[in-house]
Each structure stands twice: as C-alpha cells, then as structure tokens.
Amino acid sequence: MREPGPGEVEIDVAFTGLNFRDVMKVMGIYPTEGDEPLVLGDEVAGTIRRVGPGVDDLAPGDRVMAIAPGF
Incomplete structure (x- = not known):
C-alpha cells in the first residue's frame, strides 16, 4: 500500500456502515x-x-x- 499523500491519512477500519445505497449498488439499481x-x-x-x-x-x-465525499 502506498504512503499517505499530502493531506491524507490511512485508517485501520474497525467498523463500516451498510446502508440503502450499498444494497441498491449490489442489486444493480443504484443510479451511476x-x-x-x-x-x-x-x-x-x-x-x-x-x-x-x-x-x-x-x-x-x-x-x-x-x-465518503458527496454524502
């Protein structure tokens, strides 16, 4: 994995959310x-x-x- 660039951080993720956008993406119905x-x-x-x-x-x-940006 590359080093974090200027203004960036690397996070050891412990938890992530699963929401309606994720389900829609998996189902192929999220507008992209x-x-x-x-x-x-x-x-x-x-x-x-x-x-x-x-x-x-x-x-x-x-x-x-x-x-994530945009949300």
Whole structure:
C-alpha cells in the first residue's frame, strides 16, 4: 500500500456502515454515471495508522470516523 499523500491519512477500519445505497449498488439499481467501480461502505470508524505530509491535527492512534465525499 502506498504512503499517505499530502493531506491524507490511512485508517485501520474497525467498523463500516451498510446502508440503502450499498444494497441498491449490489442489486444493480443504484443510479451511476458510466463504469464507476463498486465501492461499498460510505462511512467508517477506526484508528489512524499513518498521516501524510501537512496533516497536523491528527496523529497515529487517534480514533476517527469518516464519510465518503458527496454524502
């Protein structure tokens, strides 16, 4: 796995949500634009493993949650 880039963090995911969008994606009825890759789990919780350059407000070991952009 590559190192986190500027402004990025790597998260050890402990939990992820399964929601209606994920079910619709698996069923093939979620509206998409083109040949987007199938990505499930729009929200996660876990622990920061590594931080990239410029990340000053988070550190390895911090507990975090994240939501995919656009939601």
